[in-house]
Amino acid sequence: MKRRKKIYLYMTSVLLFVYIGLIMLLYFSEYTDSSATIRTFGDAFWYSLVTLTTVGYGDLTPVTPLGHGVGVVFLFLSAGMMMTLFGAVISFITSEGFPFLMLGFQRKKNWYYFADYGAEANTLAGNIYKEDPDAVIIYGEKRDEQMEFPDYPCLFISASPARIVACKKGVGSRCKVFLMKENDIGVNSRAIDLHKLPVEVYARTTNGQDHLSGNINFFHSYDCCARQYWRSRPLLSQENTIVLIGFGNYGRCILERAILTNIISVNQHVAYHIFGYSKEFLAMHSHLQEIFSLGEESEKMDSLIFHDEFWENYHILLEMADRIIICPDDEPEGWNIFWRLHKYYKLSGQIHLHSNRKAPGVSYFGTNEDIYTPNQIMRTSLNQAAITINEIFRKSVSYPTLSWDELDDFHRESKITAADHILMKIRILLKDETITDFNADTVERAYQKYCETRIEESVQDMYRRLDHLRWLRFYTFYNWTYGPARNDAARQHPMLCSYAELTAEQKKERDAAWELLGSISVEL
Template sequence: MEDLKCDAMTEKRKRRLRQTVKFGIIASPFVIGGIGFSLLYGGSVISGFYDALCLYGLQLNVDKEDVNLLINIARWAAPCMTVAVLFTVLSAVFKNMQVRRKVRKKDAAAIHGDSRYIPVVGQKIGKHAVVSESPLSFRAPRQILIFDTDYEMFQYLHVHEKDLFGNPDKILYLCTERIARGSYKEQGLQICNLAENCGRAYWKENLLQKDEKIIVIIGFGNYGQEILNQGLLMNVRDITSDLQYHIFGNSKEYQHLHHKLSRFVNVGNDKENRVEGRDSVIFHEELWYEDEALIQAADRIILAYDEEERNLLILNELHKYFIMNKIYIKVFNEQILKTLWDIEKMQIVPYGTDEQMCEPEMILGESTLIRAKMCHATYIRNAPAEYGGCREKEAGSCQKTLNACISCPHFLQDWNSMNYFTKYSNVAQADHMCVKEQILMEGYTYPKGVKKGDFLKEIYRNLSDEEKNKMREIEHLRWMRYHYLQNWDYAPKRDKQKHFHNLLVDFSDLALEEQMKDDDTYNTMFEIYNEG
């Protein structure tokens, strides 16, 4: 991160230097001509510089025969500068017109900040992107703030508070690596935690395989912590599991903040209190290279330092001194790896590159949120009206598809009133669909001409009762992990304010009706896969 800040400051200095050079070039005929006229007039500075200024308007206030070399240079250069200035002004007017036209569109997204990501984000968003310092850009329905430091972002928010807040139809995305989601006053405020989104994308793109048991995470800053968090949420593949997550890095704060971790995993190497059939998270105090046996035994090593040059240095050391399995590395540019190593032969897989981090889905998360909304829509359609369910659906008068359901005023009112915890519970459910698909598709391939959802539904329908119950329990385990990671706990009576839930119990202790409700997550998945 320090290097990124230095890069950002260097870029700012370059911008200021470019602006100074431009101004100097435009003013040079004025200075040269002013000196020339002053010499011609015998030292009359004011008159000399006035006549030099007139050169910009193609006006020469002396006879051509009297001009000296300096005046001659200035009288040819000044009109060129005038043309350049006029061109710049016209260009600015044209750009303003473009911005005015763009911001009227419902998909327009204005991008503000000084991050190195901005040009790539603008390119990825495409024709809907508004990368401009014009005040008109604040009219766009989506505002994206990407700064190199959170301090700069909050300073910008303070200065432009009236432009960015107060409009219920405007969505503001704050891109950060540190700030966690929360329940904020402004409903249109979306925290885009780049580290969290990177962790979620990593596990979805690199699904855990059945033969992988030992996972080593080296670097436990913002990105390393989210790799672990999202791994714990995503890698629920069976009702018993013995995955090992080995963490190298400062984990003291993390362990205190996630003090319910031991509710669902074994923490540390304490064999006496170990619960069989649970994953383990081992926080190492020693340095990674001090446990040679573990490094050699790891099924996958994930290099996750926030400072990406450290990842490159460790990668070099790993391949220099160890015989390695697959290594995943957080790096800003894949080409660097390809230049230095044969990444396919050496099983080096980059993730979290600038190219990937700037994808609209990484920042706006629109398709993920659509799936999450569909998950919640299923709940609304099945819940009694007295518990927030849809009255029309309960009465049998609504036949909307899930896609249509998430645009319904009743649904939107309910979704917008939800806190971040409930919204992202649905996001976590949507994320896990690729794992459920992986489980169901084991031994199968999709046939041509058949919708994915229909094919998966048929596989699920043909499962034995025991296998279906196992799938339901997998979903219940995933749901419990989400709650425990947010420090919820069991209580006989549900209390959202105190983070208590009456269903945080073993699957076997649930009433049959509650067990069967987990079928809804699979039915939702089938419908989502069919609707695309």
């Protein structure tokens, strides 16, 4: 690079020397002629500028043979100069120079940098632009000529995040960087040293971790899909049999969220029939048999029944199921299952299909438009209830506690699961299963109902049992076991036992989850 700069400097010096020499030659050849109009060095310089720029005012003209010769040289140089300038302008517009110039005028706006362009990135960028009027969308690659241009303003610049950050010069908010390919942060060259830059990084992953360190955040499209699914289609009280076809990334996350949040009654006995490879899942969650009936349906607790055989063999099960969730990772396979079910089976329950394609008459979920939103990916409000729960807890105790950003993944997930169950608590208290979202007014009404009904000892006991069951499921799912004293390293807790075995004081602790409704309604 230094050698190239030296060459450019040398060539510039030579050209400048030649140009000055020609002007002097023109001046000395003209100023002695009585009929000459070019009589000073300034006149010669002015003539050269007018000629080189092809303006040609005609106010000054050489009259001597040598002057004519110099004029001819300037004429030839003017043609070359104009071609060079034209080429430079075209090159500037079609290269990175023009986009960087445009960025320079928008430093005060909010920059969103996407390492690559794809369907997911396009959807998220479009949703960001709809929500943020000051958004500047930047793709870190050159635009393919065959690529359809997005429906929103954006820039395609083959540049690293470091160059983009340098262009922003610390003005305005931090640039947000998105790595939209799965586990991209480990292989994408543009992810190198991102932790050192003043940016916020959101990387798509499948490893289940929510936060790495510093400015690196992960998001999981499968988990986002599962949370969105159960939030928009919560478990109903009359549903006892749920069939899940496809146990890849989507199926696993949907089942995990069902285990953690689908608690609506102390007497429920929902049977989940899962078709797909399950050995790895069962090996990882080795204590599920303590809170679920594994392998057979039970009238006393929820059941998890994993089937290695083809789902096509279970005609009676499919026909009597209250809900069938079709969610293989391969979308065309899901549509194939959907059409075959409708064609060959007599169905009485709902069928929900994971699909990014929309079709009339089909109950689908998990489209890109639903999943790749600022709310889902950057967790701007999705986890707000969980963050609020943590802040309320911090204010309620006298000893030091950790802020949301300081929590590890396990304790974050604990708060998230508690927050996700708030919707279930509201539906239970208000006895309204049409509620699929909540606001301050809804939470306040639910809390008032809680205060009115908890006066009855049997009702308060039911509330405590319900939340203990939710809490028990969470800790057991993460392989915690009973221990005489809490030991995080050994994953042991003294309350990991049946509700009947809890002390009166321990039972009373379960009121806190319901009491939070009052504080949350104020915070919201």
